[in-house]
Amino acid sequence: xxxxxxxxxxxxxxxxxxxxxxxxxxxxxxxxxxxxxxxxxxxxxxxxxxxxxxxxxxxxxxxxxxxxxxxxxxxxxxxxxxxxxxxxxxxxxxxxxxxxxxxxxxxxxxxxxxxxxxxxxxxxxxxxxxxxxxxxxxxxxxxxxxxxxxxxxxxxxxxxxxxxxxxxxxxxxxxxxxxxxxxxxxxxxxxxxxxxxxxxxxxxxxxxxxxxxxxxxxxxxxxxxxxxxxxxxxxxxxxxxxxxxxxxxxxxxxxxxxxxxxxxxxxxxxxxxxxxxxxxxxxxxxxxxxxx
Amino acid sequence: xxxxxxxxxxxxxxxxxxxxxxxxxxxxxxxxxxxxxxxxxxxxxxxxxxxxxxxxxxxxxxxxxxxxxxxxxxxxxxxxxxxxxxxxxxxxxxxxxxxxxxxxxxxxxxxxxxxxxxxxxxxxxxxxxxxxxxxxxxxxxxxxxxxxxxxxxxxxxxx
Numbered sequence: 016x017x018x019x020x021x022x023x024x025x026x027x028x029x030x031x032x033x034x035x036x037x038x039x040x041x042x043x044x045x046x047x048x049x050x051x052x053x054x055x056x057x058x059x060x061x062x063x064x065x066x067x068x069x070x071x072x073x074x075x076x077x078x079x080x081x082x083x084x085x086x087x088x089x090x091x092x093x094x095x096x097x098x099x100x101x102x103x104x105x106x107x108x109x110x111x112x113x114x115x116x117x118x119x120x121x122x123x124x125x126x127x128x129x130x131x132x133x134x135x136x137x138x139x140x141x142x143x144x145x146x147x148x149x150x151x152x153x154x155x156x157x158x159x160x161x162x163x164x165x166x167x168x169x170x171x172x173x174x175x176x177x178x179x180x181x182x183x184x185x186x187x188x189x190x191x192x193x194x195x196x197x198x199x200x201x202x203x204x205x206x207x208x209x210x211x212x213x214x215x216x217x218x219x220x221x222x223x224x225x226x227x228x229x230x231x232x233x234x235x236x237x238x239x240x241x242x243x244x245x246x247x248x249x250x251x252x253x254x255x256x257x258x259x260x261x262x263x264x265x266x267x268x269x270x271x272x273x274x275x276x277x278x279x280x281x282x283x284x285x286x287x288x289x290x291x292x293x294x295x296x297x298x299x300x301x302x303x304x305x306x307x
Numbered sequence: 308x309x310x311x312x313x314x315x316x317x318x319x320x321x322x323x324x325x326x327x328x329x330x331x332x333x334x335x336x337x338x339x340x341x342x343x344x345x346x347x348x349x350x351x352x353x354x355x356x357x358x359x360x361x362x363x364x365x366x367x368x369x370x371x372x373x374x375x376x377x378x379x380x381x382x383x384x385x386x387x388x389x390x391x392x393x394x395x396x397x398x399x400x401x402x403x404x405x406x407x408x409x410x411x412x413x414x415x416x417x418x419x420x421x422x423x424x425x426x427x428x429x430x431x432x433x434x435x436x437x438x439x440x441x442x443x444x445x446x447x448x449x450x451x452x453x454x455x456x457x458x459x460x461x462x463x464x465x466x
Contacts, residue, residue, distance in 0.1 A: 020327050021325075021327060022326045022327055023326065024326060025309065025324075025326035025370070025372040048370070048373070051368065051369055051370055051373055052350060052365075052368050055329070055350070055367075055368045055369075055370075056349060056350065056368075058327065059348065059349060068326075069326055069327075069370070069372075071372065071373060073373070096362065121438045121439065122353070122438040122439025122440075123363055123417070123435070123436055123438065123439055124350070124353065124356055124363050124364050124365045124368075124417070124439040125350060125365070125368075125439065127362040127363060127364050128362075128364050128368070128369065207438055208351075208438050208439065
């Protein structure tokens, strides 16, 4: 236990209004705790010395998965294990990338407590679930007002998200209404339970003849600040035949370096990450296409 | 400090908790249940694994406050009324699933959570359930054997 981290109160609001009141009152001096795995790691490194209150949101009924005609809604306090066990994930091929990402998140002891809301609010660029969600154009609904914005706008950078004082994440919404759409997610890590060196989420839709790629969204993680959208790669993929693997390969080989600047760290050099990004990106894209 | 009740191994304990106190700290230092180990304290080694509401969790990464109102089971909770060992513990002995023993309570709790929800796991499912537990002695093979044996023994005794 870090001595620099000595919050005075542990609050358990019973309503969203009560939660918002606490957040307004404490501002930066309060941290929401859902699963607590992330906050524990950050506290352990002595980075939360200004925090006076922890606010536990487990009593707010924010653990749910709801499948609707054109979207899947996931409550912020839903654990990775609960989401993974949900049959709703298998009811739309658009959601394949979410299943992939949940499989990649290890170990079980973390998956059993870590939450969907925690994963996006920690906003680390090498997390898996946010990248899969971003490639599906997920939106974040904030409480208590119920306004929504894209996850892409919501994540600002390391530990930083776009929330006003008093606001909190209530749910994540994944659009699944589009026809002929599927997704995939892949990760490259040094061990089975390590962070990603590079990860990639792709959603792709094909035209009505199931031949031509008519929309593609690609996000990559393991890069600086926040997951990046590979717009140049997307542009060169649009209009290609879905079975033209050599052109798909060319798109990744030629364009990835325009879209992302990999980092060097203890796990890998930037150069190696750059090479991985081309390979993992292409494989993820081909896998997504194969699922449409 | 907040005075509250924690339910551990079916018994209620009245404890005063600091907001930032880990469940691991409370179990070991306040309740004296030192079968649950403390290893890396950053959610990597698994020696602190306990079961909360039926699921394996890292007790080093959960604040004790989060476990209030939940059913916590530690390795001590596995023994029978006459202090006899649980079938999973016996299987680890019989199949040689331990050497130094420091990681063993964590492995056994992960194994119990798995077998309680999946009584007849395949080897791959056992490996998946144990990704979060490290053993530096055994090379894991005999731990897998122990859990396969425990699954068989539990099914026999349920018949």
